[in-house]
Amino acid sequence: MSGIGIRKDDFVVVNSGKERGKKGKILKVLLDKNRVIVEKVNFVKKHSKPQSESKQGGIIEKEGTVHLSNVMLFCEKCGKGVRVRNKYLEDGSKVRLCAGCGESFD
Numbered sequence: 821m822s823g824i825g826i827r828k829d830d831f832v833v834v835n836s837g838k839e840r841g842k843k844g845k846i847l848k849v850l851l852d853k854n855r856v857i858v859e860k861v862n863f864v865k866k867h868s869k870p871q872s873e874s875k876q877g878g879i880i881e882k883e884g885t886v887h888l889s890n891v892m893l894f895c896e897k898c899g900k901g902v903r904v905r906n907k908y909l910e911d912g913s914k915v916r917l918c919a920g921c922g923e924s925f926d
């Protein structure tokens with residue numbers, strides 16, 4: 821599943837699992853794990869230890885990771901998650917296009 825082409829700040833939609841249909845921005849890409857962190861998706865509760873006498877510990881909610889195969893780039897024009905097509909420009913740079921409508925993501 822390499823070359824999926826998802827980067828930080830991309831807008832994606834979750835296409836499987838309990839978070840299916842949720843949309844959000846990519847906060848972080850964990851390339852070595854093939855996982856991403858998506859804003860406001862897959863919240864997990866974590867216990868935090870008290871940092872000091874004045875700071876209380878407790879439960880904090882934080883985004884957990886989502887496997888890359890569970891997210892797709894969201895195309896505004898198509899209104900759904902889409903596959904990406906790579907296109908190489910004359911100067912050798914690569915742009916990502918929506919496989920559905922051809923809109924550029926870059």
Ligand SMILES: [Zn+2]
Pocket residue numbers: 895896897898899902918919920921922923
């Ligand atoms: Zn599209």
